[in-house]
Amino acid sequence: MAVIKANAYGHGAVETARTLLRHGVSHVAVVSIEEGVILRHAGITGPIVVLGPLFHEQVRDLLAHQLTPVVSDIALLPVLAEAASSFPVPYPIHLKVETGMGRLGLSQEELAALFGSRRFPTTLQLEGLMTHLADTDGPSPDMTQEQLARFRDAIDTVTASGFRVPLIHAANSGGAIRFPEACFSLVRPGIMLYGYHTLPNSVAVPDLKPVLSLRTTVAQVRTILPGHKVSYNGTFTARRKTTLAVLPVGYADGVNRRLSNRGFVLIRGHRAPIVGLVCMDMIMVDVTHIPGITVGDEAALIGRQGNEQITAHDVAQWAETIPYEVLCSIGPRIPRQYLAA
Ligand SMILES: Cc1ncc(COP(=O)(O)O)c(C=O)c1O
Numbered sequence: 001m002a003v004i005k006a007n008a009y010g011h012g013a014v015e016t017a018r019t020l021l022r023h024g025v026s027h028v029a030v031v032s033i034e035e036g037v038i039l040r041h042a043g044i045t046g047p048i049v050v051l052g053p054l055f056h057e058q059v060r061d062l063l064a065h066q067l068t069p070v071v072s073d074i075a076l077l078p079v080l081a082e083a084a085s086s087f088p089v090p091y092p093i094h095l096k097v098e099t100g101m102g103r104l105g106l107s108q109e110e111l112a113a114l115f116g117s118r119r120f121p122t123t124l125q126l127e128g129l130m131t132h133l134a135d136t137d138g139p140s141p142d143m144t145q146e147q148l149a150r151f152r153d154a155i156d157t158v159t160a161s162g163f164r165v166p167l168i169h170a171a172n173s174g175g176a177i178r179f180p181e182a183c184f185s186l187v188r189p190g191i192m193l194y195g196y197h198t199l200p201n202s203v204a205v206p207d208l209k210p211v212l213s214l215r216t217t218v219a220q221v222r223t224i225l226p227g228h229k230v231s232y233n234g235t236f237t238a239r240r241k242t243t244l245a246v247l248p249v250g251y252a253d254g255v256n257r258r259l260s261n262r263g264f265v266l267i268r269g270h271r272a273p274i275v276g277l278v279c280m281d282m283i284m285v286d287v288t289h290i291p292g293i294t295v296g297d298e299a300a301l302i303g304r305q306g307n308e309q310i311t312a313h314d315v316a317q318w319a320e321t322i323p324y325e326v327l328c329s330i331g332p333r334i335p336r337q338y339l340a341a
Contacts, residue, residue: 001049001169003190005031010254010330011194011212014042015338020193021046027068029188033058036067049094049128053104059083063091070130072096072104074114081121094128094167095158099150100143101134111154115161128167129158133182136174137198144175148182178203196312196323210311213303214254214330218267219282220246221293230284231276236261243288245272247299250281254329255301256319259283263318265299268292269306272299302326 002025008016017028017039028044030036031052039048049068056079062069063083071077071093084091098105106114114120131151135143151170158165168184173192175182177199191197195210223243230236230244245267251257260277265285272285287293298305302312312323319326 001025001027001029001186001188002193003029003051003172003188005029005035005051005190006328007035009190009194009324010327012336012338013039014044015336016193017044017046018042019338027186033061033065033067037061037065040065040067063087068092068094068127070094070096070104070128072098072106074106074110077114077121077124081123084121084123087123090123090125092125092127094130095126097129097131097151097154099131099147099154101132101147103132105131108150108154108157111157115158115163118161120163126158126163126165128169128186129155129165130167130169130188133170133172133175133179136172136178136182137200139200139202141179144179144182148179173197174199177205191324194327196327198322198324210302212312212327212330214249214301214334215303216247216249216299216301218245218293218295218297218299219248221287221295222246229276231260231279233277236276240288242275242286243293244275244284245287245293245297245299247283247285248281249301249334250279250283252280253331253334254326255283256315256321256326256329258319258321259315263315264310265301266303266305266308266310267297267299269308271308271310 002020004013004016007013027047027049029049029051036048036050047068051070054069059079096105098107133144133147167186169186169188171182171187173189176187176189192208195208197205199205224238226238226240228238249255255278257278259274263274264271268290270290272287274283275286276284302310312326315326316323
């Protein structure tokens with residue numbers, strides 16, 4: 001089950017879903033009905049699982065678009081059961097169990113009450129049972145192992161009451177790489193599909209290749225004299241005669257403002273530091289050391305040029321965040337272009 005929420009971690013959900021389904025992924029997962037409807041409107045017919053919370057008033061829309069809900073709130077079951085009663089076959093749902101993330105899911109007690117009473121609605125099909133692991137990329141395996149033990153208890157509760165659940169799933173990317181016992185019948189990776197991970201160095205990680213590059217074009221080149229300042233609030237002062245390139249991309253496009261006076265881009269195969277505050281739509285970079293820069297040159301904020309590479313991981317370190325946030329933040333104004341593999 002490929003996790004393609006948040007516009008496929010910034011990569012574009014529709015194209016990513018199409019590609020992954022063509023390559024044999026059985027399910028795609030989004031977080032909201034809205035994300036699922038975008039895929040349906042784009043003509044995607046494969047199974048779409050909605051991971052995020054579901055509200056009573058959304059049930060009609062969910063069923064109308066044949067989206068598979070993850071139910072984390074027991075009060076929703078009768079509403080779903082009633083809405084599904086007009087369907088010729090039981091409607092597939094997944095149940096989520098809370099095992100230690102402290103987020104969404106049924107408690108073990110709720111699960112025991114539901115299956116102990118054998119009152120699982122007949123208009124629904126229990127297609128999946130899942131949990132979410134909180135610490136698969138942490139230094140110690142302990143928390144994950146505790147969660148898995150609780151999840152196995154939950155599976156026992158359900159199977160002991162006679163249910164056979166076709167899809168049992170717990171593992172995100174870290175879980176799938178590091179905990180074979182977490183893989184059950186399905187894995188639910190997100191970040192590793194896009195070529196990244198946040199696992200500790202002690203873990204052997206498959207050879208992941210970043211999928212995305214983020215490129216723009218030099219819009220203006222200017223030379224400033226020592227003492228001149230750059231961008232809002234004048235946080236950068238030139239100490240020498242400095243050549244600047246102005247790039248038409250800013251925090252509205254996902255360039256984190258923390259990269260102000262800290263981040264780099266690549267131009268003509270060289271690293272150019274971001275100088276001054278990141279603006280909403282523009283950044284300025286120091287290209288004094290790079291000969292021959294002209295308007296129209298390509299600048300890579302993420303990607304490779306010659307022997308140099310900047311990854312979302314590098315950007316995340318400069319911005320004190322994680323590659324997930326760097327990728328998800330790439331805004332809607334950035335046109336996505338897809339290259340055939
Ligand atoms: C419920 C759920 N499953 C799976 C994933 C995928 O996680 P990752 O991107 O770490 O593989 C996420 C992402 O946060 C998630 O919320």
